[in-house]
Amino acid sequence: MSMLDAKAKYPHLFQPHHWTNRISQFELFDAVPSESLISNVNMVPFQGDDCVVIRLENGQWEIPGGTLEPEEHYVTALRRELIEEAGARLVSPFIAFGAWKYHSTAEKPYKPHLPHPLFYRLVGYGNVEIVSAPTVPDGGEKVSAVEVMTLQEAKARFIETGRPDLAELYELASDLRIRL
Secondary structure (H helix, E strand, C coil): CCHHHHHHHCCCCCCCEECCCEEEEEEECCCCCCHHHEEEEEEEEEECCEEEEEEECCCCEECCEEECCCCCCHHHHHHHHHHHHHCEEECCCCEEEEEEEEEECCCCCCCCCCCCCEEEEEEEEEEEEECCCCCCCCCCCCEEEEEEECHHHHHHHHHHCCCHHHHHHHHHHHHHHHHC
16 A cells, blocks of 8 residues: 555545654554564554453553663564563564654653664564453553454444544554555
């Protein structure tokens, strides 16, 4: 899928987002960005044809993932985040297909070991197996539910809570899976 086609089909996903001191823009890619520029990793998890979605304590539906620890490879971070947030184990390769590219105007990075002022939040898809309840560590985001649902149900949940970008991300991941 070309970037132009993707932007037309998934307009919310490809919109720039302005945060307090950073701007992000989603990009598709053929090759993973340099590991030295990856600060976060997220995954659209599937169980068969269904999607796995997490709901935070505040009611927001989210995609599992998070920030890399010092010297941590992004796949190791993803495996850790899946257990922490979804109680899930990766059972297939993680297929990275895009990233939010961030530019920060903050004086320093969010954590000292993270890249700055340019960094990526890597995104991919893969198959998981739910093996436990989430093991959220102290200070982590509180997960109130992990649900397996159809793509249409996942998209509806994201849209209901004001995240059409994540609805489109799940649809894009599903479309890419089908094409392989």
